[in-house]
C-alpha cells in the first residue's frame with residue numbers, strides 16, 4: 001500500500017516537472033522579446049511635437065524631446081537664417097540633454113521638421129551621437145510643402161546599419177487633421 005502511494009506520488013511529481021519544464025523551454029525558445037519603442041523628436045514651433053504625441057499615444061513606449069543648448073530664435077525669419085548658416089557650415093549644434101538609455105531601444109521613431117530640404121543640423125548631431133546598428137528607425141517629418149526632402153537619404157547615410165521603415169510626412173497645416181493618416185500609416189508599416 002505504502003509502495004503504491006509512493007509510486008503514485010513520484011509519478012505526479014515527474015509529470016508535473018515535465019509539463020512545467022516543457023512550458024518553460026518553449027517560452028524561452030520561441031516567445032519573442034517585446035520590442036522597446038522610443039518616440040524621439042525635435043520641434044521648433046510645435047507641429048512635429050503634435051505628431052510625435054499622436055504616434056506615442058498609439059504605439060506606447062517612451063517619448064523624448066530633443067532640444068539644443070543654444071535655442072533657435074522664436075522669430076521664424078531669424079530662425080531660418082540661423083538654420084541656413086548652420087547647414088552651410090555643416091554645424092553640429094550641441095544637444096541640451098542625452099536620451100536616457102538610448103542603447104536599450106529596438107525601434108526608434110524619429111521626428112523633425114524639414115529645414116532647408118533636410119534634417120535640422122541638430123538631428124545630424126543626434127544620429128552621430130548614438131549607435132543605431134541593428135535598430136529600426138521610423139522617420140516622421142512635418143514641412144511647408146517639400147515633404148521629406150532629402151532627409152531620409154541623409155538618415156540612411158548617418159545610420160548605415162539600421163533598418164529604416166517607410167516614414168510619415170505631413171505639412172504643418174495638416175497636422176491638426178492628421179490622426180487618420182497616422183493610423184493608416186502605422187497599419188501599413190505593420191505597427192499594431
Ligand SMILES: Cc1cc2nc3c(=O)[nH]c(=O)nc-3n(C[C@H](O)[C@H](O)[C@H](O)COP(=O)(O)O)c2cc1C
Pocket residue numbers: 042043044045046047048049076079080081083084112113114115116117118142143144145146147171172
Ligand atoms: C529654419 C526653417 C527652415 C525650413 N525649411 C523648409 C523647407 O526647406 N521646406 C519646407 O517644406 N518647409 C520648411 N520649413 C517649414 C517647416 O518645416 C514647417 O513649418 C514644420 O512643420 C515646422 O515644424 P515644427 O513646428 O515642429 O518646428 C522650414 C522652417 C524653418 C523654421
